[in-house]
Amino acid sequence: MAKAKAWKLGSPGEPSFPGDFEIVKRAVLQLTDVVNNNNKYYGIELHRAGNAYRVFTHYGRTDDLETNPNAGAKESRYFDDLASADACYAQIYREKTAASKGYKEVSLASSKIGSHKARGTSSGQIDERTLEKIEGEKEKRAAIPKSTLPPGVQSMLQYVYDEATNALTSTVAAKITAHGIETPLGVLTIGQIERGEAILNDAFKVFEQRGTKAQAELSRLSSDFYSAIPHRLGRTRAEIQAAVLDSLEEFAAKQETLQLMRDMLQVNGEGGSVLYDSEIDAKYKALNCEIGWIEPGTGPWKEIADYVERSQIKSKSVKVRNVMTLKRAGEHDAFTDGIGNHRMLFHGSRIKNWVGILSRGILLPKIVVSMGVKRTDAGWLGNGIYFGDAACTSAFYTSPGKKGTRLMSVARVALGKTAEYTKITYGLNGPPEGFDSCHGVRNKPGTSSQFADDEYVVYRTQQQRLEYLVEFTA
Incomplete structure (x- = not known):
């Protein structure tokens, strides 16, 4: 199959494509490489509009998304049949997730990259608990009356929630929104946190071995961990390499971070807005x-x-x-x-x-x-x-x-x-x-x-x- 031309969004001569299209499949990939100072994302989508098809990609540096949600390059490849488009999609996915490239697919409750139709929708394998939260967000919240909690209790609740939120968002590349814990790529799921825990456990087993080979493997697993759980690592090579998980203190700190993320998702409840909502009674009830x-x-x-x-x-x-x-x-x-x-x-x-x-x-x-x-x-x-x-x-x-x-x-x-x-x-x-x-x-x-x-x-x-x-x- 001849390689399809990749048209940059808005470039002269780019074929037209209906704005009302269907997303047949999609994936969001992330690569954090502490050795080579890489922190990148790559989104792939297969679109269908009648008998027209295209493979849409969106890629760039992950930390750029924090200051500019529209950052990154967007390209499209156009096809006349589903089989050709699907083959192109599969080829790109294989290339990016192969060992030579090293991208990992992430699961997001709500994506922040990709086409206008993909943003705000889930991507990857979404666990049942997150699906329940997504459904809960679709229901309109009833008006909450003025709090009857004692002012001292209200003050303490706001204090502990604010401190937990600040600790989380200063460590993880995320912010709290009405949708949940949002990373530059999208809203994290409980399943994605569990994936991070599994990688951390694997890294600790390697850490116990010590030695030169162990250090190289720790660099790889550290990269996998930060790909699963985006952190604020800095942009320089020295800052990235300093993030390698190679001490008991580092492992304990990352476990504490993951536990904090679990706790925050747990209190967020099925409605998905307790952390973001200013109503203190909702925060109290969630505890x-x-x-x-x-x-x-x-x-x-x-x-x-x-x-x-x-x-x-x-x-x-x-x-x-x-x-x-x-x-x-x-x-x-x-x-x-x-x-x-x-x-x-x-x-x-x-x-x-x-x-x-x-x-x-x-x-x-x-x-x-x-x-x-x-x-x-x-x-x-x-x-x-x-x-x-x-x-x-x-x-x-x-x-x-x-x-x-x-x-x-x-x-x-x-x-x-x-x-x-x-x-x-x-x-x-x-x-x-x-x-x-x-x-x-x-x-x-x-x-x-x-x-x-x-x-x-x-x-x-x-x-x-x-x-x-x-x-x-x-």
Whole structure:
């Protein structure tokens, strides 16, 4: 078959084609190559209008789309029959996805590249959860009355949502719109995030091997990861190469980013506009967590504030600003009643993580669960959920947001019979037989220990439930 001429859009002599055409098939391809400083997209479409056919392509540098949605080159190849057009489409797809070119097809709930008919439509294999969201977007939203939530709760909700959004969009090449998490190519799907997780796991297995060959493979898998999950990598060769996944910290950071993306998609719901909608009640409902306001200065507020501030051992820097009650749907009912020795303990986390924590609870450490590595966050008693009995200890794991305040929870923890440790013990997936929890005992006069602070660990989510959220400065 003779090679068809590629006409640039609007070039002199380009054959005419009806504006009301059908898209027979399409694909959106992405290539991020950290070795050769490539960050490119390539869209292919097969169009039919009566007995006329064309193969439409749109390609360019991905980061150009952020500032100019119409960037890139657009070309068309024209045919008189479907078989010839289909063969051309298949040939281009094979060439671009071959090992020599290295493009990967991405799945988008809503594409931002291609012909005018393709934009705003899905591309690739779309999972059922995303299809449900797309259908939900088609329904008109009813008017939402003015919020009846206490102003303090409204302020906190907006705070955690804003911090999560800023953390996500500053790392991933994406922005939050009414359609969802939009990359320069289009709206990401849950399935695409899962693809990124699979690539990250493969990369970690190579990372464990080390060596020269492993480094080359890490560069390739890093490129695949950024092709699946577009990141803000910079444009220079040095910036691109610096993005190679080759440290525990990098793997942990990317896992955290993917978890943040999952959390944000989860709270976005089937309507697909919670993150974008300014109505705070929709954001509150999406968390599926009861949040109650405790008026500052009242007896209940003083009780919790005093408990937090007086718990400090090494410093007295934690100052409570606001206190809210928490009751996560299902968590209270699932709490283990048969294990005694209940303690009110602290759990701190960066503000960007609180949308996820409030909506799905505290997760067992994923860096351990999926990769089997030693934690990098001082989790020295294996794969568990960690708590402290001193607010200053938990404050170490927090970060200030734009308001300058931080967040930690006060949780009821069923410790039961506790196994005490003075030596760091990696690899635990549960307490020793006959025990219900573990306690890393703090080093102090009379007790020689490798633990700088007291750490309490449970290995079942049913042994803890969130009861208070504390906003503080430190």
